[in-house]
Amino acid sequence: MTEHSKDNEQQESVLTFPCEFPVKAMGKSGEDFDAKVVSIIRQHVDDIKEGAVTTNTSKGGKYTSVTVMITATSKQQLDKIYQSLNDDSDIVMTL
Template identity: 60%
Template sequence: MSDKETLLEFPCQFPIKAMGVSSDQFDITVIEIVRRHVDDIKEGAVTSRPSKGGKYTAVTVVIEATSRKQLDAIYQDLTDHPDVLMAL
């Protein structure tokens, strides 16, 4: 899918969300994966929220997305990682 075939207009602010089993390293893992594709993650762009029971954590990173190709690569890397159960 090309940038012309998406409803998004680039560049744009875009939230990347990844969920996994809660651990001290999960937030760091998600941020490291996103940083492979984004030059600058702004202060306050990362939020983390545990599930009601605390077993899972959802990490959201708001980025300045530059293309559909960039987003696809981020999601691919996230879903390829064994600690990431789901990426939205």
């Protein structure tokens, strides 16, 4: 990576790494939706701490949102996490 590339990357990101970062995914409620989201994130994160996962069900019960608090190490890591989540057909939205 050139110095110019590093400068551009730093300017693009307002985050300072490493940092605590909430990754949120939403999809149709199902028995293992939360486990699937955590499994996908684990592919890119070394350690997910106890209590880092919260789950909420929509008012009608049709959708579930899963938030996983991670220690993000780089913008590239976050990009890979979101790409993997968005590639999964059960996940309808990520934040």
